[in-house]
Amino acid sequence: MKSTRAFTILISLTLGVGQLTTGGAVAADPCGLPRGVLKASDLAARSAIECGAVGRFVDAGDGVPLQVQPPGSSITLDMLYPDGARTYSLTTDAEGKVTTGEQMVHDRFPDLPGPGPCERDTYTLRSYKWYRPWLFRTTKGTSLTNGSQADFDAAARRSVVNMTRGRNTCGMRGDTAAAGALVGHTAVRGNFVYADGQTTCGASDGHNVIDAGDLPGGFLEATLAWTCTWAETRHGVTQAVSADIRMNSADYKWTYDPTRDPACVPAQPPDQDRWRYDVESVLTHEMGHVYGLVNLSADEDLNLTMYPGVRRCTGHVRTLGRGDVLGMRALYGRR
Structure with missing residues (x-):
C-alpha cells in the first residue's frame, strides 16, 4: 500500500510540472494526453516536447512505467531473477519521439550442463558505452x-574489476579500456x-549508487537485482x-564465499x-549491463556471465567466459 501511495504522489507531482502558467492559469494540453501513466500509443508519431510529456511515465511493457527522458536520452531497466531476466527501455530521440522496448529471457535454467x-x-x-570511468558509491549501511x-x-570492487x-x-587477455571504481x-x-508492485527508474541525477533494499515479489518470485542505466546521444555518439544497482536484501539469502559458507547447501524442496x-556473481552480471552488455538468450550460453539468472550456492x-570478454573488447578495445 505504501509503495502504491508513494508512486501516486510522484505521478501527481510529475503531472503538475509545466501545467501552470506564471499567472497561475492552467495551460491547455496541446495533445490531449490522458492523465496517469501513458501508453506508448498515446505518443505515437507525436513529439514529447510539443505534448509537454517529458517527465511523464509511459508503460514500457508488462505495466512497468519508465519516465520520458529529455530529447536525445534513454533509460534502460534490467531486472535479474534467479532463473531469467526482463529488460525494459525508453528512448526519446532528438525530435522528441518516444520508443519503448522490452526483452524477456528465460523463466528457467536448462537441465543440461x-x-x-x-x-x-x-x-x-x-547502443551505449562509457567514455569516462564509472565511479560509484555504496549507500551507507x-x-x-x-x-x-x-x-x-x-x-x-571485485565485480567491477572482473568486468x-x-x-x-x-x-584470454581480458584488459580493456573500460574503467570504474x-x-x-x-x-x-x-x-x-x-x-504498484512494479519498479521503475527515476530521472538521471548524476549519481552512481549501489545499494540494497526490498524488491517486489516474494521468495523465488522477486528479482535478485535491478540496474538502471541512463544514456545520452550527442553528435551521433551515445554515452x-x-x-x-539495487540488490534484494529482503527476499533472498546471500553469501560472500559460497564454497566455504556452511549454510550454502542446495536443498530440495526449496529451503x-x-x-x-x-553477491559478487550477481554484481558482476549487473556490471555487464552497466558497461553495455545485453542478456544472452541461447541455452548453450548458460555458463557465460551474461546469461540471465544465477544459480544458488555458486x-x-x-x-x-569467452563471449563476455569478446563483448567488452568490442565495446572498449584492449588496453
Whole structure:
C-alpha cells in the first residue's frame, strides 16, 4: 500500500510540472494526453516536447512505467531473477519521439550442463558505452548478509574489476579500456521508484549508487537485482551518463564465499534458509549491463556471465567466459 501511495504522489507531482502558467492559469494540453501513466500509443508519431510529456511515465511493457527522458536520452531497466531476466527501455530521440522496448529471457535454467564458458563466443551489445570511468558509491549501511559493509564494498570492487579487466580462465587477455571504481560511501540511495508492485527508474541525477533494499515479489518470485542505466546521444555518439544497482536484501539469502559458507547447501524442496546467492556473481552480471552488455538468450550460453539468472550456492559467473570478454573488447578495445 505504501509503495502504491508513494508512486501516486510522484505521478501527481510529475503531472503538475509545466501545467501552470506564471499567472497561475492552467495551460491547455496541446495533445490531449490522458492523465496517469501513458501508453506508448498515446505518443505515437507525436513529439514529447510539443505534448509537454517529458517527465511523464509511459508503460514500457508488462505495466512497468519508465519516465520520458529529455530529447536525445534513454533509460534502460534490467531486472535479474534467479532463473531469467526482463529488460525494459525508453528512448526519446532528438525530435522528441518516444520508443519503448522490452526483452524477456528465460523463466528457467536448462537441465543440461551446457558448453563450458570458454567454448562460446556469444555477446550482444547495447547502443551505449562509457567514455569516462564509472565511479560509484555504496549507500551507507549496505551489507546484505553479515552486517559488514566492508565485505559488501570488497565484493563491489571485485565485480567491477572482473568486468573491466576481463578476468577469465580461458587464457584470454581480458584488459580493456573500460574503467570504474568504488570511490566511497553516500547517504543517497539508488534512483528507483516503486509503482504498484512494479519498479521503475527515476530521472538521471548524476549519481552512481549501489545499494540494497526490498524488491517486489516474494521468495523465488522477486528479482535478485535491478540496474538502471541512463544514456545520452550527442553528435551521433551515445554515452552512458549514470547507473544505479539495487540488490534484494529482503527476499533472498546471500553469501560472500559460497564454497566455504556452511549454510550454502542446495536443498530440495526449496529451503530459503539453506539457499545462498553469491553477491559478487550477481554484481558482476549487473556490471555487464552497466558497461553495455545485453542478456544472452541461447541455452548453450548458460555458463557465460551474461546469461540471465544465477544459480544458488555458486560463484562461477564471477569469472567471465569467452563471449563476455569478446563483448567488452568490442565495446572498449584492449588496453
